[in-house]
Amino acid sequence: MLTAANTAPVNLVPVGRALLSVSDKTGLLDLARALAAQGVELISTGGTAQTLRTAGLKVRDVAEVTGFPEMMDGRVKTLHPMVHGGLLALRDDDEHLVAMAAHGIEPIDLLVVNLYPFEQTVARGASYADCIENIDIGGPAMIRAASKNHKFVNVITDPQDYTALLAEMKAHDGATTYAFRQKLALTAYSRTAAYDAAVSAWMAGAIKEEAPRRRAFAGTLAQTLRYGENPHQKAAFYTDGTQRPGVATAMQAQGKELSYNNINDTDAAFELVAEFDPAKGPACAIIKHANPCGVATGATMAEAYARAFDCDRTSAFGGIIALNQPLDAATAEKITEIFTEVVIAPGASPEARQIFAAKKNLRLLTTDRLPDPKAKGLAWKQVAGGFLVQDRDNGALALADLKVVTKRAPSDAELRDLLFAWTVAKHVKSNAIIYVKDGATVGVGAGQMSRVDSTRIAARKSQDMAEALGLAAPLTQGSVVASDAFFPFADGLITAAEAGATAIIQPGGSMRDAEVIAAADERGLAMVFTSMRHFRH
Known part of the structure; x- marks a missing residue:
């Protein structure tokens, strides 16, 4: 149990020994040269050590520090008390210092680790076995150890922090401040959390677990925003690594x-x-x-x-x-x-x-290309005490999926417009009503509590636009209509017919479908059912 006396933060801590073990070697040599120039001893592993030696830098192998060679295809190399003791030891705790001296454990003041490229491996569609091999074990273990001991240890998990580290050391004669180490620890814990989230998300998909017991999402800060939806709300933009x-x-x-x-x-x-x-x-x-x-x-x-x-x-x-x-x-x-x-x-x-x-x-x-509307993915939103998760709405229809339910079948031109309207309806807040004519929307009704209100609003806006354009008839005259969900009553369909619509596309499935179909037949409308809904809240 730690005492109150030795939990007080220590401000300036000099960096004397660094362990470097990175998959992404961007900026590695510049960092290592700068550390060596300040007298920092370099310890490293495998390919990282070879890169440093090839550049003429003096470096000790981790195997020399631990007394054990790397083994099991590199799976075991840093999981050793000589490494973790050097990272976790409290320099102001007498018992820790005695244990270090007794076992020949040397302190490690700086850990520079970026993890096996698991996310990139998944992104390129690698096999299950390849993905498993790219799950880093030693890296996250060291990162967590160093982060826990940020009272004394600096931990870097991203090459973009190299410059800040060197500037900090230059400003403090080779040392770093407690506030700086705290910030590095926060970044490090966030990185391991994101890494584990990526692994768990991949595995849920790999074994087809649709609702895993625990779900994690992670992102990387792309931009701190001036504010959120309103000026009193703080906000930031994060990327999820999918490269969509x-x-x-x-x-x-x-x-x-x-x-x-x-x-x-x-x-x-x-x-x-x-x-x-x-x-x-x-x-x-x-x-x-x-x-x-x-x-x-x-x-x-x-x-x-x-x-x-x-x-x-x-x-x-x-x-x-x-x-x-x-x-x-x-x-x-x-x-x-x-x-x-x-x-x-x-x-x-x-x-x-x-x-x-x-x-x-x-x-x-x-952008270099468009997103694939049929791609699979997850969408989520926060609610009080939790969050909802669902598949992205990647539903799409072809002509063969449509069921004609009225006496009159739609013409080829109406069918083209019906599919166009249905596609747009997928992206309109519910309740959604879309009027389309000749491959263009001519009226949009969105987000109303009543479907008939959406139908009326879209028709009214169409009439206003026609007047502004100097047209004699509303834009909806001769149009088709899409409804993102079924018409619960015939009133919405009747309103659309009165606005000049000639054909309707909707999911169907209402208790009053027969009534709605009868109203369409009475007015000579063509109507097709999709058996698919596109609610968007």
Whole structure:
């Protein structure tokens, strides 16, 4: 049991001996040379030691320190009291000092370890056996030991901290401060937690355990944000290591730093537009507060943007724009006609970048590709006392999946628009109603407590937009409608018919399906059931 006397923090502790054992050798030689120049003794293992010796640095093998050779294909090399005693010993505890002297244990003041590349091994689709072999054991054990003893020991788990370590030592004549060691320990514990989370997530998938008893998620800080959804909320952006194309992997060409809401809305926009195969033509999605206010395809990207914009020009002001093909000059010219927060696309031409350069506050993000909308993954959200976990909604439909339930079957043109509307509905907050005509949204109703209200709101917005465009009839005249869930009553369908819709796509499954179908037949509407729901809360 430690006493109160020897638990008090020690501030400046000189670094005299360092153990270096890294998989990622980025910056290793610069660090080792700088440590050696300050008189720090270097201890190392395997490939790291060989790299240091090849560079002309003096280094002791861990095997020399422990008196045991590396064995079992390197699985056992640092799991030894000579290593862990050197990391864990309290330098101000007399009993610890006596034990060190009795067993010839030398203190280790600095541990530099980055772990076997497990996450990268999984990402490249390696076999089960290869993944198992890339689970580090000695590294996490040493990291935890050094982190626990941060009163005396520095622990580095990321090459990006090398510069800070050397600056700290330079500022304090070869020593480090307690506050600095505390911060390193926090980073180290976070790294081992993330590593274990990656291993457990992989194994749950490998053995097809859909609901493991314990679930862990981890991330790496990408950006400290000015604030969250509102100025009084602190926030930060973390990446999850999956490299899914999107905001996390995008390069920002210009504009102000992204905000919490920018990131959230840009992700929603890019995930939506990725549903439309770029090989089949340009598509554009305009998002406001995580809901689409316009989605369209076109013969050109400029046309797709213009058609999406004409769905709801008012809401598009200050919105987020996502494209499924690289941004070109013609589209850039149109976009700059109004205020836009963010544009994200899989690339941008030099001419388009030049046009955007005149709009200093417009953020341009580019990626190397689109995310795969059919990819598997997990989504989670926090609730009081816990969090909910589910599969990503990667559900998609083909024509063969649709069941015609009315006397009239939809035409080929209606079927194309129905599938388009259904795709958009997947990305609209429930209750969601989407009117589509000729491959473009003409009315969007989102997030209402009543489905009929969403139907009415979308129709009303369509009428307002038609008046603004100087059209005699609402945009919904001759459109089709998608509902993300079944119509519980016929009133929503009747409202859509009154707005000029000619065909409906919905999951079906209501107790009143027969009533809804009868209402469609009475009005000459075609309707198809999907047997799939797209709630989005």
